[in-house]
Amino acid sequence: MALSPKDFTVAIVGGGMxxxxxxxxxxxxxxxVNVFEAATKFGEVGAGxxxxxxxxxxxxxxxxYDTVLKAANEPPNMRLFRFIAGTGDHELIYDYVNLAKSEEDHTGxxxxxxAFLDALTPLMDPARTRFNKRCVSVEKADSGRQLLRFADGSTFEADLVIGADGIRSVARKVIVGDESSCLGFSNTVAYRGLVPIDVLKxxxxxxxxxxxxxCWIGLGKHLITFPMRNDTLLNIVAFISSPDGLKLSPEHPQPWVRTAPQQELLDGFQGFGxxxxxxxxxxxxxxLWSIHTLHPPLKSFVAGRVVLVGDAAHGMLPHLGAGVGQGFxxxxxxxxxxTHPATKKTNLETALAIYDDMRPSRANMVLEGSIKAGNVYDGFGESKYSAEDVVTHLTGQWDPVWFYDIVAEVSDTLKQRENELFSLATS
Ligand SMILES: Cc1cc2nc3c(=O)[nH]c(=O)nc-3n(C[C@H](O)[C@H](O)[C@H](O)COP(=O)(O)OP(=O)(O)OC[C@H]3O[C@@H](n4cnc5c(N)ncnc54)[C@H](O)[C@@H]3O)c2cc1C
Structure with a gap:
């Protein structure tokens, strides 16, 4: 695609994935473009x-893709989930079947x-990266541009603000006002850890x-494990939820992440095999993580010249392992x-409207799917779901997430709607 320099400037709040x-x-x-990150460097939790x-x-x-694949340090493969009983001898309940029609739909x-952030960091111009910059508000400046205010008292103006500041987004306030209306605690906590596979073998x-x-399923709890780093390290996430399934309650007090005593985790999983x-x-x-989600989901990810991406727009439950994918x-x-050749400062709103017509329905469908998946993983046993029910619910659950070609969708949409951009660009 031939790219031309643009007459507008961009500020990104948040330098996560x-x-x-x-x-x-x-x-x-x-x-x-300038990116403003609250932390002292690009950093992520040590997990997979x-x-x-x-x-x-x-x-x-x-x-x-090539940079990220190299950093993953293993060939692309798609190893599908085995759903097993958390209790007893861990009976196999369902070996997930991927009905992919193409080789590409069989890759992950x-x-x-x-490692993801370490691989990407050198690709960003350090002169355009500002750390220790916690954004506290996004407002409209007298100049008509967007004004970012930071906790250190400094400010920055740009024509467009991209809010990539995660589930507790400050940028989102421009779109939803009081964020307590859409951010809720899912009554689920997750314990996370990494264990060398040799030790377990x-x-x-x-x-x-x-x-x-x-996925080791049970009643009110389940475990996710997957091998990483060429099968040398096991990534573990152990979820405990409220017995009534997903029930949102007001945002949990900080901190959302803390170190927990091991005994607390072991007590929580008493009865597992x-x-x-x-x-x-x-x-x-x-x-220990308090798991939050945006619910009800946002109808729009755009207000004026502020646009949300990633968890800021659609922080979801982790049960489909699909949050970053929606962000990408x-x-x-x-x-x-x-970067469309016709996009200019004068028609930024039109460009953002195209984005907003495409993204919320798709991302929110995945968000709703993540809630359903969690209810099944935590609903196996006694009077809730039988093994047969679980198979019925889980069959094809990833089809709508995985079998989607964002490149083709965007190309088709831009072909259909580029006249809107061109007409405004020349008027
Ligand atoms: C247990 C668990 C397992 C998961 N597993 C998967 C998986 O397997 N696959 C998948 O696709 N997704 C998974 N997810 C979801 C995934 O982690 C998130 O969707 C993803 O991290 C969101 O990325 P982000 O860049 O939008 O936000 P974040 O990663 O939250 O990054 C936001 C960044 O903004 C910065 N920031 C925040 N506020 C401000 C501010 N006011 N000013 C400046 N900077 C700010 C933060 O410091 C951070 O660097 C999982 C989530 C959990 C909890």
Missing amino acids: CGLACAIVLNRSGID VGFGPNSLRALKGLGL FGIYRP AKGMKVPVHTRPH NDAMTVLKHIKTPS EDVYTLYRVL
Whole structure:
């Protein structure tokens, strides 16, 4: 695509996986972009993250796929989840079947989160990266531009603000006003840890945790495990939810993340079988996360010249492992509309309207799916879901997430709607 320098400037609030990816591709395309990150450097929790076919298509479209794949340090493969009983001998309930019609829809991989950011950081111009910049508000300046205010008292003006500041987004306030109306605690907590796989193998575990991702389902709790780093490290997330299924309550007090005593985790999973407990006993210092979600989902991700991407727009439950993928789809869509040859300062609102017509319905469908998935994983046993029910609910659950070609969708939409951009650009 031939790119031309633009007559508008962009400020990105937040340099997580989505904000950094967005900053790199806009900077590469010649757009004047600055990214403002609250932390002292780009950083992520030391845990894994999985990318499905739709995430990889977006990364390819952004020109970041090769860099990320190299950092993952393993060949792309798609190892599907085995759903097993958390209790007893961990009976196999459902071996997920991917009905992919193309090879591309059968590709995915996992990566250590810090490795993702380490690989991408050198691609961003350091002169356009500001750390220790916690944004406290986004307002309209007298100049008509967007005014960012930071906790250190400094300010910055840009024509367009991209809010990539995660689930507790400050930028989102421009769109929803009082954010307590849409941000809720899911009554679910997650304990996270990483354990060397060799150590577990030595314990004679029967569940093949080193070769496949597993979801160990139960009543009011479930475990997710998947191997990373060429099958040397097991990523573990252990969820405990309210017995009534998803019930949103007001935002949990800070901190949302803390270190928890191991005994608390072991007590929570009492009743789970031997292999599950072996895995959990090896997480010596679990981190404990309060899981929040945006609900009801935002109808729009845009207000004036402020636009949201990633968790700021659609922070969802982690049960489909699809949050970043939706963020990458946002970033790809925004990148294409902003770098379209006809997009200029005068028609930014039109470009953003195209973005806003594409993204909320798709991302929110995945968000709703993440809630349904959690209810099934935490609903196995007694009077809730039988093994047969679980199979029925889970069959094809990832089809709408994975079998989606963001590159083709955006290309088609831009072809249909570029006249709107051109007419305003020349008027
Ligand atoms: C347990 C768990 C497992 C998950 N597993 C997966 C998975 O396998 N696959 C998947 O696709 N997704 C997964 N997700 C979801 C995924 O982690 C998120 O969707 C993703 O991290 C969102 O990225 P982001 O860049 O939008 O936001 P964030 O990662 O939250 O980044 C926001 C950035 O903005 C900065 N910031 C915040 N506020 C401000 C401010 N006011 N001013 C300046 N900077 C600010 C923060 O410091 C941070 O760097 C999981 C989530 C959880 C909790």
